[in-house]
Amino acid sequence: MAPPAADTRALNELIASTLALLKQFPSSLSPSNMTSATTIANPPNPLQVLRDSATLLKAHTTKVSLLAINKPFTPSAITKILLDLSGTCLPAIMSAVQVCEQEKSTWGSLMGKEIGVRILRTFKEMENLLAELKSIADGNSAPARRDSLSSTGVVWESCDALIELEKVGIAGLAVKKAEQYRDSIKDAIEELQEWREGSDPDNEGQADELLDSDDEGVDGDAESLDDIFNAANSMPKDRPELRQLVEEAEGKLKKIVLLHTALVKRRLKTFKASEQAHVEALDAILLHLKTAQSGVDDLAGSFYDLDDNGAKSELAKCVDEAKSACTIARLSWEGKEDEFTAWSKKWEEAIG
Structure with missing residues (x-):
């Protein structure tokens, strides 16, 4: 038996208004909108707000998903859940960004930007789930149970990412970011080493068909053409000055990796947001x-x-960028010299 037309119409209208709310969020992040936003009196801890609202959002999306795939389809029941979701979870999540901007001296730019990125992902996944729900409400066949729960699972993952921020805090997020940057530099060093040694497994032992010696006019230009087409895969063997520069770069990048490790251990993991100057x-x-x-x-x-x-x-x-980071972190958070201070001086001498 088909659900009442009025119930289906009400659900579709609510889905449309909720989607509009979700799409409005990116524009609300603009500096002008942030500046003109109403000040929140006695602002709560935004990370706790995200934790609680994201946890509730997970529960609501689970209920919506189960109602969507089970028969009979009851739009009135889904409408009730979506009303609560759009009236509580979403505004609360958006308010966390506003609090971070308002209390920037406490939460800093790093946390504020990360919250914005993770919320955008959550809202995007919610848009996908609502689009699927609208398709079902319009009379299309319900998706397979596994597919529907998979969509809900993606929303769950994005909500878990929001909840994680309360667990790790500013220091934990800083550690995570620094380790990501460090690992990326490590990967670059390995790629440069492979390029320097010419060890490209994808092209090893393969002749370039563009340099086929049977082609007219190729013989005289084969060497120069080889340099052009293979430069991205291996370093030319007749460039000793370039090899020396690559080796120098590898050495300096390895020292920058060491700086990341030292900063994580001696500064980021020991960070406590006690003063605005420390956050900055x-x-x-x-x-x-x-x-x-x-x-x-x-x-x-x-x-x-x-x-x-x-x-x-x-x-x-x-x-220069690595040196700047080292200089800022030279003294402990208490403003005193320590093991890192002495190490940083030796590091700067070593990197040149």
Whole structure:
């Protein structure tokens, strides 16, 4: 028996308004909207707000998914859950971003940006689930149980990512980011080593059909063409100065990796957000580390383009960014010299 038309119409209208609310969130993150937002009196801990609202959102999406795949389809029951979801969970989640911006001296830029990214993912996955729900409400066949629960599972994962922020806090997030940047640089070092040694398993032992010696006019240009087409796979053997520069870059990048490890152990894991200056310093350290990591990609690109000067410039930028992070972290959070202080001086001398 088909559900009453009025119930189905009410559900579709609610789905449309909820989708509009979800799509509105990215624009609410703009600086102008943030600045003009109403100040929240006695703001709560935004990480706790995210934890509680994301936990409730998981429960609601589970109920909606089960109602969607079980017969008879009851739009009125789903409407009731969606009303609660759109009236409680979603506004609460969005308020966390506003609190972070309002209390930036406490939560910093790193946490605020991360919250925004994770909420965007959650809302995007909710849009997908609601689109699936609308398809069912419009009379299309319900998806297989496994598929529907899989969609709900993706929403769950994004909610778990929001809940995680309350568990790790600012220090834990900083550690996670620094380790990600460090691992990315490690990968770049390995790729540069492979490129320097010419060990490209995908092309090893394979002739380039574009350089077939039977082709007219190729014989005289084969060597130069080989450099052009294979530069991205292996370093030309007749560029000793480039090899030396790559080896120098590898050495400096390894020292930057060591800096990440030392910072994680001696500064990030010991961080306590007691003062605004400390929060700002932590943000600055992570920004320099991120910029250095991004610069490593440009460095590798310069090498693959056989651009010596470009590689030297990019390497200098990476080193400068790492040095800046080291300088900010030189003293402990209590403003005193410690083991890291002494180590940092030796590190700067070593990296040159």
